[in-house]
Amino acid sequence: MEKKVCEEIYADIFPFWNELSEDDKEYICSNSAARTYTKGTTIHDSSECSGVFLVKSGCLRLYMMSDDGKDITLFRMYEGDLCVLSASCVLHTITFDVFIDAEETSECYLISGPAFASLAEENTNIKIYTLETALSRFSDAMWIMQQILFMSMDKRLAIFLLDESARTKSDTVELTHEQIARYMGSAREVVSRMLKYFASENLVEVSRKGVKILDKKRLRALIG
Numbered sequence: 001m002e003k004k005v006c007e008e009i010y011a012d013i014f015p016f017w018n019e020l021s022e023d024d025k026e027y028i029c030s031n032s033a034a035r036t037y038t039k040g041t042t043i044h045d046s047s048e049c050s051g052v053f054l055v056k057s058g059c060l061r062l063y064m065m066s067d068d069g070k071d072i073t074l075f076r077m078y079e080g081d082l083c084v085l086s087a088s089c090v091l092h093t094i095t096f097d098v099f100i101d102a103e104e105t106s107e108c109y110l111i112s113g114p115a116f117a118s119l120a121e122e123n124t125n126i127k128i129y130t131l132e133t134a135l136s137r138f139s140d141a142m143w144i145m146q147q148i149l150f151m152s153m154d155k156r157l158a159i160f161l162l163d164e165s166a167r168t169k170s171d172t173v174e175l176t177h178e179q180i181a182r183y184m185g186s187a188r189e190v191v192s193r194m195l196k197y198f199a200s201e202n203l204v205e206v207s208r209k210g211v212k213i214l215d216k217k218r219l220r221a222l223i224g
Helices: 003-013 022-030 113-122 124-150 153-168 177-184 188-200 216-223
Strands: 032-037 042-044 052-057 060-065 071-077 099-102 106-111 204-207 210-213
Touching (some): 003 022, 022 032, 022 113, 071 124, 106 113, 113 124, 124 153, 153 188, 153 210, 153 216
Antiparallel strands (some): 032 106, 042 099, 060 071, 060 099
């Protein structure tokens, strides 16, 4: 990737950027590429060290998959988000398989995993930043696991709907029941039944456009 463009992007993202030598900056830039991934594309699986993803636009979904094909969404990445869990050669302690799909057609910047790893080995600031970024994502993943293991479905769905509403700044969550179920690590039938119950209690309104939240106060009360 052209160094001028590269520097404009990475200077705002990486706190260690200005401390790098010109040779190291050149090395990262020459091992970076702008990529566009079409909706539905699997852009990373467990068999590779894809590298470090930075999302310019769109949405990526990172998930784990069981042997029988069931998956659990760990988190989603949007504009400005960075992911290092797709670079197992950078974080050698990653011992579980992760997958990343493009939920929407997405523009990303991708830094080669081996290139980023070699600099991290030589530069403590890069290594610390990488570990802190990974730890933040692990916290997101543990929050999802906590919900799945210890929370009732009505609480989990209330949390999801309120979080989506806050993220999109809209009272209508424009997702299908299948999408909601996938993000929550549940079955579509379970989500549909709970939404039907929420609708009967006048908490939400379900239509082809999605799920419109009618009473945020009572949804928050469900969470406790």
